[in-house]
Amino acid sequence: MRIAVVGGGPGGLFFAAVGKKLDPHWHIDLWDRGPVGGRDGFGVVLPAGLLGDVGGTDGSSFSAPEARMSCCSDIDIRVDDRQVTSHGHSFAAMGRRRLLDTLRERCATLGVTLHLNRDAASIDFLSERYDVVVAADGANSAVRKARADAFGTHLSWGCNKYIWLGTDREFRAFQFAFVRTPRGIVHLHGYPYGESASSIIVEIPRSLWKDVGLPDADWISDTFGAVLRGHRIVLGNSRWLDFATVANRTWRDGNIVLLGDAAHTTHYSVGSGTHLAMADARTLAYCLKEHGDISAGLADYETLRRRVVASAQQVARASQEWFENVADHWGQDIDEFAFGLLTRGVR
Missing domain, CATH: 3.50.50.60 (FAD/NAD(P)-binding domain)
Structure with missing residues (x-):
């Protein structure tokens, strides 16, 4: 063939x-x-064991990359200055x-x-x-x-703008962070994928983009300072995108x-x-x-x-x-907010 x-x-x-x-x-x-x-x-993000289908059972050398995957079992959820941690999850990334x-x-x-x-x-x-x-x-x-x-x-096009970034802070838990700004609620989620390396995605309402233009790395660092803790943003080829x-x-x-x-x-x-x-x-x-x-x-x-x-x-x-309508949940108690976030895909 x-x-x-x-x-x-x-x-x-x-x-x-x-x-x-x-x-x-x-x-x-x-x-x-x-x-x-x-x-x-x-x-x-990958499930462990997925790459087994291309392992070296034919006698050729193959180093299992799963051994170098970063894993975490906790999710930190921060809403402005409130935070709660959910335990017992399982994430792996490389x-x-x-x-x-x-x-x-x-x-x-x-x-x-x-x-x-x-x-x-x-x-x-x-x-x-x-x-x-x-x-x-x-x-x-x-x-x-x-x-x-x-x-x-x-x-089908989404309502918000998003950007995929990196940071040299290695998170110890999966991160969700929400901050209210004068032009709407912005949020970040992130996860570790290597030593001193984590992925972050920042999502903003389209109204913020229309009013003030696309935020830069300094704005992101300032807005999510409680999560990044002074660590630098890694841009690479990052740009603001519309999701389809x-x-x-x-x-x-x-x-x-x-x-x-x-x-x-x-x-x-x-x-x-x-x-x-x-x-x-x-x-x-x-x-x-x-x-x-x-x-x-x-x-x-x-x-x-x-x-x-x-x-x-x-x-x-x-x-x-759920994320595009996060303002509907803003007044909730932190535990109620976290429960809605963690069960948002359940039907």
């Missing part, structure tokens, strides 16, 4: 590695247009760059042909020359846009199939995007291996994964709505 993968994020790389390990006779070409080592992305480096190394070892820092050919060209084309090129997928009518793409929930009527168009954020997105407040993409990748590889017919394999993949994604998107929508 000849397979083209467009996109060198966790989903695309994981699919290529799992597929090549399942069947060494598959010829897999992967294109990644981004510069090697040029992504920041900070930390990604640096996105480390994850990508690990997966690229594994792909190369297994025999995947990597075309790094290069654009893929047109989707028509790939579709004619490969048995399967996997579009793993993210929420702004060029492959999906080229066939938007066939996929039936629908985008991506949905598609179908994930398949002939021998072209969508994977990860190209097929679906979930609001960043539930931290499941990378996990869902990599779970898509694993399922797609196994379905293609199991079925002798490519069309049947692609159909089985979509059927299996749609059930999971539909549930995840429902939880994510509830979470997004």
Whole structure:
């Protein structure tokens, strides 16, 4: 089987590695247009054991990255100067760059042909020359846009602006912090992903952006000083963004199939995007291996994964709505506020 993968994020790389390990006779070409080592992305939340499918059971060297994942079991919830801690949770994260480096190394070892820092050919060209084309090129997928009518793409836009940042403070617990400003409530959530390294996401009402422009790193440091404690903000390639929930009527168009954020997105407040993409990748590889017919394999993949994604998107929508309407909960007692936050995705 000849397979083209467009996109060198966790989903695309994981699919290529799992597929090549399942069947060494598959010829897999992967294109990644981004510069090697040029992504920041900070930390990604992952369940432990997910990378076992590309472990070194074939005798080649492979260092288990899970051993270097950062874990925490507490959630600190701060509302202005009030704080409560919830215990008994389980989170694990690792640096996105480390994850990508690990997966690229594994792909190369297994025999995947990597075309790094290069654009893929047109989707028509790939579709004619490969048995399967996997579009793993993210929420702004060029492959999906080229066939938007066939996929039936629908985008739902959020109300707030957000930015993904880093800090050199290593949190000991997952962080939620809310601060009331004259132009609305702003909030931060963050988690550790390595030594002296944590990811933070800051979300602001669109009204704040319209009135005063997008806040800078100094404003963020001042506003969330109680959480950052004087530690510096790491910008990288960070910019303020609008969140779009991506949905598609179908994930398949002939021998072209969508994977990860190209097929679906979930609001960043539930931290499941990378996990869902990599779970898509694993399922797609196994379905293609199991079925002798490519069309049947692609159909089985979509059927299996749609059930999971539909549930995840429902939880994510509830979470997004809670954060966008946080002012409705502002007058609550801190324990009541925290309970609403922790159960926001429960249906």
